[in-house]
Amino acid sequence: MTGTVGADEAVRRRYDVVVVGGGWAGSLLAKDLGERGWQVLVLEAGNGGAETWPGYLDSLSTFYSAVAKVPNSGYRRSVAAPFPDVLDLAPVRDPEPGEREYTANGYFVQNGRLPYGTDYLRELGGAAMHWLGAVPRMHPEDFATNERFGYGRDWPITAADLQPWYARAEFEIGVAGDAQGQRELGVVTDPDYVFPMHQIPASWIDRYCTGLDGTPILDEVADEQYPLKVHSLPQARNSTPNPDYRPGPYRPSSAVGLPNYGERCVGNASCVPICPVQAKSHPLRQQARFPRTVTTATRCVVTRVRLAGPTMGGRVSGVEFRAYTDPASPVGRSYVVEAGVVVLAAHAIENARLLLFSGLANGSDQVGRNLMDHPTVLNWALADERRGPVGPFRGPGHTSGWEVFRFGEGRRRRAPFRIEIGNWGWGWATGAPMSNVATALGVGGDRQGEIRPDGVFGPELRRLLGSTIGRQLQLQIAVEQSANPGNRVTLDRRHRDATGNLRPVLTYDLDPHTRSGVYAARLVAARIFQRLDATDWTNHAPRDGVPPLGHFTHTVDGTTLDLAYSGAGHGAGTHVMGSSPRDSVVDAFQRTWEHPNLYAVGCGSMPSIGTSNPTLTMLALALRSAEQIHQDLVLDRRPADVRPADEAEVPA
Amino acid sequence: MSDPTSPAVTADVQDFVELCVPLTGFSEFDLYATGMAERYLETVRQQVGPDRFAEFWAAWTAAVADGGGPQSLSPVHLEVARAVTYLWHTGAWPRLAPAAHAALRRQPANEEFVVAPEAYVEGLVWRTFHGHPGGAKPPGFGTWSVQPPPQSDILSLRQDLGLGELPFRAGLTAEVALDAVPGHLLPGLRAARYVPPSAVPTAAERPDTSRERA
Ligand SMILES: Cc1cc2nc3c(=O)[nH]c(=O)nc-3n(C[C@H](O)[C@H](O)[C@H](O)COP(=O)(O)OP(=O)(O)OC[C@H]3O[C@@H](n4cnc5c(N)ncnc54)[C@H](O)[C@@H]3O)c2cc1C
Numbered sequence: 107m108t109g110t111v112g113a114d115e116a117v118r119r120r121y122d123v124v125v126v127g128g129g130w131a132g133s134l135l136a137k138d139l140g141e142r143g144w145q146v147l148v149l150e151a152g153n154g155g156a157e158t159w160p161g162y163l164d165s166l167s168t169f170y171s172a173v174a175k176v177p178n179s180g181y182r183r184s185v186a187a188p189f190p191d192v193l194d195l196a197p198v199r200d201p202e203p204g205e206r207e208y209t210a211n212g213y214f215v216q217n218g219r220l221p222y223g224t225d226y227l228r229e230l231g232g233a234a235m236h237w238l239g240a241v242p243r244m245h246p247e248d249f250a251t252n253e254r255f256g257y258g259r260d261w262p263i264t265a266a267d268l269q270p271w272y273a274r275a276e277f278e279i280g281v282a283g284d285a286q287g288q289r290e291l292g293v294v295t296d297p298d299y300v301f302p303m304h305q306i307p308a309s310w311i312d313r314y315c316t317g318l319d320g321t322p323i324l325d326e327v328a329d330e331q332y333p334l335k336v337h338s339l340p341q342a343r344n345s346t347p348n349p350d351y352r353p354g355p356y357r358p359s360s361a362v363g364l365p366n367y368g369e370r371c372v373g374n375a376s377c378v379p380i381c382p383v384q385a386k387s388h389p390l391r392q393q394a395r396f397p398r399t400v401t402t403a404t405r406c407v408v409t410r411v412r413l414a415g416p417t418m419g420g421r422v423s424g425v426e427f428r429a430y431t432d433p434a435s436p437v438g439r440s441y442v443v444e445a446g447v448v449v450l451a452a453h454a455i456e457n458a459r460l461l462l463f464s465g466l467a468n469g470s471d472q473v474g475r476n477l478m479d480h481p482t483v484l485n486w487a488l489a490d491e492r493r494g495p496v497g498p499f500r501g502p503g504h505t506s507g508w509e510v511f512r513f514g515e516g517r518r519r520r521a522p523f524r525i526e527i528g529n530w531g532w533g534w535a536t537g538a539p540m541s542n543v544a545t546a547l548g549v550g551g552d553r554q555g556e557i558r559p560d561g562v563f564g565p566e567l568r569r570l571l572g573s574t575i576g577r578q579l580q581l582q583i584a585v586e587q588s589a590n591p592g593n594r595v596t597l598d599r600r601h602r603d604a605t606g607n608l609r610p611v612l613t614y615d616l617d618p619h620t621r622s623g624v625y626a627a628r629l630v631a632a633r634i635f636q637r638l639d640a641t642d643w644t645n646h647a648p649r650d651g652v653p654p655l656g657h658f659t660h661t662v663d664g665t666t667l668d669l670a671y672s673g674a675g676h677g678a679g680t681h682v683m684g685s686s687p688r689d690s691v692v693d694a695f696q697r698t699w700e701h702p703n704l705y706a707v708g709c710g711s712m713p714s715i716g717t718s719n720p721t722l723t724m725l726a727l728a729l730r731s732a733e734q735i736h737q738d739l740v741l742d743r744r745p746a747d748v749r750p751a752d753e754a755e756v757p758a
Numbered sequence: 759m760s761d762p763t764s765p766a767v768t769a770d771v772q773d774f775v776e777l778c779v780p781l782t783g784f785s786e787f788d789l790y791a792t793g794m795a796e797r798y799l800e801t802v803r804q805q806v807g808p809d810r811f812a813e814f815w816a817a818w819t820a821a822v823a824d825g826g827g828p829q830s831l832s833p834v835h836l837e838v839a840r841a842v843t844y845l846w847h848t849g850a851w852p853r854l855a856p857a858a859h860a861a862l863r864r865q866p867a868n869e870e871f872v873v874a875p876e877a878y879v880e881g882l883v884w885r886t887f888h889g890h891p892g893g894a895k896p897p898g899f900g901t902w903s904v905q906p907p908p909q910s911d912i913l914s915l916r917q918d919l920g921l922g923e924l925p926f927r928a929g930l931t932a933e934v935a936l937d938a939v940p941g942h943l944l945p946g947l948r949a950a951r952y953v954p955p956s957a958v959p960t961a962a963e964r965p966d967t968s969r970e971r972a
């Protein structure tokens with residue numbers, strides 16, 4: 107890459123394609139089209155910096171200093187291109203029955219029954235700067251849940267259509283995995299396929315759990331016994347290259363800005379929010395390999411997609427954007443850039459926001475609807491004291507899972523779920539290990555704010571912490587949420603960010619099928635802990651009148667449980683793909699039905715997300731779209747025209 | 759010229775480190791090795807005020823000398839002792855019990871903060887379970903596949919640290935049984951992500967879903 111440029115320089119050149127957003131989807135697609143010789147401009151709303159080594163270290167240091175080490179803790183807030191943070195959500199104390207149990211106080215306006223508990227990041231590289239890098243493929247079943255199990259939306263394409271694109275995406279981002287295990291699950295079908303790198307070694311916790319292989323676990327909601335088997339998780343993380351990979355040899359990518367560094371995961375155990383050595387794959391790597399045909403301009407917030415003249419068959423002509431210099435200030439200048447093809451790759455929610463604001467592609471009334479995530483149930487327990495420590499807080503966030511609950515007829519009764527065997531102790535649920543220190547010492551006072559009488563120090567503290575942290579097990583269970591038109595992004599002229607752009611208004615809830623999945627997941631985790639002789643400390647009930655975020659109760663067969671979920675960061679569904687313009691926004695190539703040269707790529711196109719972390723599927727789709735855009739351009743090559751536009755209208 | 763055989767720190771810092779051994783459960787060697795001793799002493803002084811810190815320090819010195827340990831401290835001093843220990847273990851100054859915050863008439867806001875990026879990295883808590891700070895001091899490819907060594911028992915810890923019979927608990931009659939750790943010494947669910955670690959509630963009594971239902 108030749109580095110990022112400013113807006114003035116960016117608009118001096120001509121482009122075939124303008125890509126809105128320099129995250130995973132935009133970066134992969136831009137690189138692919140650039141390599142095919144097309145002139146591509148990537149407009150990125152956020153600031154850059156992390157593509158230099160000192161800039162990257164600055165993010166690391168910001169993370170070290172953060173009290174709440176949340177996904178966005180390595181990144182500074184921005185006024186010019188604001189983004190949501192999990193810190194924006196607060197529970198409501200003593201809610202009235204039926205009252206909402208949370209408030210949202212950040213970038214998102216939220217008015218749903220339940221909170222959409224997920225962030226993203228508007229910085230060069232996007233949300234993937236703090237993603238974990240779990241990249242399982244989706245299962246053939248996941249593409250046709252309506253046809254097979256009577257819920258959700260079906261895809262216009264199948265898993266088989268995506269297999270070659272999955273393989274390409276796995277090469278591009280660098281995936282380590284055990285192909286045989288994935289074949290057993292039915293998600294990899296090529297009998298000869300191997301991943302570019304050998305699987306990331308299983309953690310000691312995984313091995314500990316492997317002791318249960320073959321044990322049947324009852325899921326009473328599905329009314330079925332599921333035999334456990336631990337499966338290794340494919341991950342976008344540097345491991346040992348597999349010499350059998352074809353076409354080989356595969357060379358792991360090194361850190362951006364520091365050659366020959368980070369070519370193996372060394373177990374920093376902080377992939378979310380930031381991998382210090384960049385062994386975890388992220389889009390800045392793709393950007394570092396951008397050919398000269400690709401230009402990247404940071405601090406350029408796209409505000410609107412422009413329609414070409416009325417005689418142009420619905421074609422779009424380009425985009426308007428606003429460039430700023432200081433992320434802390436809303437001051438900026440407006441530009442227009444024109445191109446043959448416009449690709450929105452700004453994240454599911456931002457893509458929907460741009461389409462809604464531009465008044466485009468919404469003949470089906472589906473833009474912004476079907477917002478999905480993977481509601482994630484946290485379960486935590488202390489392993490059997492007699493068997494010694496399990497070694498939490500080591501290695502990548504999770505390296506294996508229990509997969510049997512993802513598939514099969516049980517899906518009719520409840521949403522399926524994938525059990526992540528956590529390697530980071532009770533960190534997510536309780537703020538361990540720091541909160542262990544606090545509670546063992548007794549610092550912070552009791553419920554009334556009085557000084558606590560009880561606590562341990564010195565050798566007793568050290569021994570207690572060694573034992574109670576050293577034995578922490580956590581199962582993070584990601585439940586499938588299916589498309590529901592009522593879960594949606596809308597705009598409201600009353601809610602704007604500091605620069606005048608309309609903020610996303612979210613309406614979110616979990617339907618009964620999903621809630622039953624959460625319920626079943628919780629009970630299954632309890633049974634697994636019991637089989638491990640672990641003490642289950644999971645408790646999602648309100649404490650002292652404060653319901654945890656994502657709290658709800660759910661009743662199955664007369665038994666009611668207090669449950670709670672966290673967001674997984676997997677925003678999807680908001681420009682849903684389908685086989686007809688009547689009920690979907692984009693076609694199977696992620697091209698908007700109404701505007702032949704406007705594409706919306708990303709998880710927003712996905713009609714369902716199964717129980718797989720969605721990014722790999724999204725990237726397979728993005729590569730498939732790049733191929734189609736290439737075909738479009740070849741067929742219909744228009745000269746691109748670009749001009750700075752002081753006179754461009756600023757959105758009201 | 760300073761004495762080349764003694765650590766290159768002031769007598770204050772030496773004294774601070776020496777008496778932080780019975781608070782933290784780590785040796786002087788370990789405490790110096792964090793490189794944070796001086797910074798922590800400064801932080802504590804600043805947070806509780808120099809005069810109140812001097813009073814606390816005199817009380818703690820006496821509690822160690824007369825063999826009473828933490829349980830002979832006044833409630834407010836007990837809370838300060840906890841904060842100092844929390845600082846060494848996590849690199850952060852905690853939120854104090856509001857009652858202690860008021861009694862100390864503290865100027866600064868009663869909020870948790872990380873003293874410095876390197877303080878987080880030098881937290882001792884990671885070493886209690888043979889871990890390493892998340893995002894630093896990585897142990898190397900594949901190390902997570904191996905079971906960590908067992909914990910040292912309390913007797914050898916006491917001996918190694920030269921701590922004798924001093925009781926290292928307050929408000930508890932006996933050492934905590936590791937196979938039956940009570941909920942009030944464990945963290946519970948964080949209701950929201952912004953809740954700092956020092957404000958996480960203790961675990962409720964042990965829930966019974968698994969046992970009841972199986
Ligand atoms: C904590 C966390 C962990 C995750 N872990 C995983 C995981 O393990 N596996 C997995 O598959 N997925 C994971 N995800 C999800 C994953 O991060 C996303 O699916 C993926 O990053 C989406 O990529 P994207 O390119 O579509 O969008 P983004 O990454 O959001 O990138 C969009 C880009 O567009 C830019 N942009 C936005 N608006 C504008 C605008 N108006 N003008 C110009 N540019 C704009 C943004 O600044 C950003 O750079 C995780 C998410 C989170 C939050």
Ligand code: SF4
Nearest residue numbers: 371372374375377381
């Ligand atoms: S475990 Fe550590 S080195 Fe490996 S990817 Fe995660 S943060 Fe990077």
